[in-house]
Amino acid sequence: SQTIHQWPATLVQPVGSPLSLECTVEGTSNPNLYWYRQAAGRGLQLLFYSVGIGQISSEVPQNLSASRPQDRQFILSSKKLLLSDSGFYLCAWFNRQGISYGYTFGSGTRLTVV
């Protein structure tokens, strides 16, 4: 079966500390992968997407970076966190089931920068 895993579920980090969030998918190959951020009570903002190993596209300039070291692994990183990096981070992959298209989202990581 096709699944997506994201961890950790919650994270509290001090300002200036590094960040690494990991996302892996199973049951598929060469997936399109995405990182979204959701501020409290807001919609989802696309941060990065990747169509393959080593291929990263950034949607908005920011303090974060992404990497795709393996086909089914997508990592969100920062060298020095800012207070404004707090939010709910979601990894997603695009899948097609029959005539339906859509994203499957991970369970999310709630990041609080203090």
Place this chain on the structure above:
Amino acid sequence: GESVGLHLPTLSVQEGDNSIINCAYSNSASDYFIWYKQESGKGPQFIIDIRSNMDKRQGQRVTVLLNKTVKHLSLQIAATQPGDSAVYFCAEGRILGNTGFQKLVFGTGTRLLVSP
């Protein structure tokens, strides 16, 4: 979980009522549209989608209507239940060329509150 969304429009209904959640989209070139449900502290879950060449699609207790003339999308939930309480997002998607790459742009969401 998620904090209360002070910026989200809210729809309050009684259990058993039908709910209609609306969404306006901006890109007339979007190929498909999706509704997602997000419960507090969780990732969004796929509810139903509709292609741009359709105007209606039905699922279990849900119906999505697409009006391309006015760029409007709606989600109808029949016999709303307390478990339907969540934030609902519409998203518009595009299929880019031969790469098959898909990108979704999400609306800001509507909070549905169902009271018993």
